[in-house]
Amino acid sequence: MSDKRTRAPRNTLNPELIVTTALRLMAADGVEAFSLRALAKELGVGPMALYTYFRGKDELFDAVRDHLLGTRRLATAKGPWQQQIRSVATGLRELLLEYPCLLRILASRPLKGPETAAVTETLVRALREAGFSKENAARAYTMLFTFVLGAALWESQMNAEKQDPEGRRRLRATMASLSEVDYPTVVDLAGELAATSGGDAQFEFGLRALVAGLEPLLD
Amino acid sequence: MSDKRTRAPRNTLNPELIVTTALRLMAADGVEAFSLRALAKELGVGPMALYTYFRGKDELFDAVRDHLLGTRRLATAKGPWQQQIRSVATGLRELLLEYPCLLRILASRPLKGPETAAVTETLVRALREAGFSKENAARAYTMLFTFVLGAALWESQMNAEKQDPEGRRRLRATMASLSEVDYPTVVDLAGELAATSGGDAQFEFGLRALVAGLEPLLD
DNA sequence: CGGCGTACAGTACACCGTACAGTAGCGGCA
């Protein structure tokens, strides 16, 4: 970023710059390849400079997560409550798929605070307005959220595996090597399982079924 | 494990011993605290000895995952297909909650092979026997699996956060600090959200709704 | 009993997060 010889001036750093740069690096090379040292080099400072703004790597991860979760407000579509809910869930999935690092952070670090409040508010409000009781709204929210999380996580990993040709080959080899006597149904459905292992249609299918299963709770 | 002075005899190691010991360490101290060096020390061996059996840490993780997924066959309850499916899903959740490290491995490393074939077979067979088409069975399976994964992941992290009193305090403080004008519904449902954020009842609720949403697909 | 393959040991390297102590640039006050 800057020349190698100069000492970085006094106000080169601020939390937001650090977070956005960290996010850029994580999006480029993956969370696991991310390191404080690489981030510091990218910013043209020494590694320890970051500790002025964050207690450590974990806190920086939290900040990145909060940044992503706070930046986007998920829009609620107009229409019947089923559609409203589906639109929020779809928006959340898209956010998670756009930033796999966010997915990894959510999956590896417990929530500490109000980070998800925005998406929670959106979803829970739609559920309440649809007529769900307090308890059912809370339950339905948790269910929807965890479903989207799991689906996005799985999809993201399938995508990762399908990225490199070696992974594709391995997947195919695996399917072919399955014993037909041990796993007859899996072998029979190999094609369908591979075809539906991810993608918008699969998510839409699950989401519709889930929301449909919620309807009877409205009496 | 052995004295410090002696050289380890020739056949102290084998893949299974390594995997089970690794699993024990991971279950005791968490996946992130696990290191090859600690494992080697536990086995009374130098770190590089492990490389005779595994290409590296990643491959060892895969082996642990396969060990856990292969050991237990999830039982299918007798009864209507809804109940069969729910029983398998519940069994999978219990396995994931019993071994949080398995959860972490599943969430961080893409599947490479037939590891999930056993649970896939169980679920997909039940769905097919219930009368679902090939495509719908595959879709329903993927949906169920990702739901259980997401729910268990979320629950496991909530549990972790609730473990230490500091985490509990932080959760409560967070709820209290939420602005009532920004997040009125969340504040209104704070109690319900906290109460339903995990546990068997929450999972059961989600699972029932999900399976109920599947029923219309049978025509 | 001897030699050979290989399961283990040892050393080394690059990299990680971060504790601790020093230094220099900037804002604010005289």
Place this chain on the structure above:
DNA sequence: TGCCGCTACTGTACGGTGTACTGTACGCCG
């Protein structure tokens, strides 16, 4: 305008990690 103190940044260092490469001695087989 000039100086002073605060603090944002630097440097060094430590203990840890995964793992590549090289050496060694053990136990099996002829």
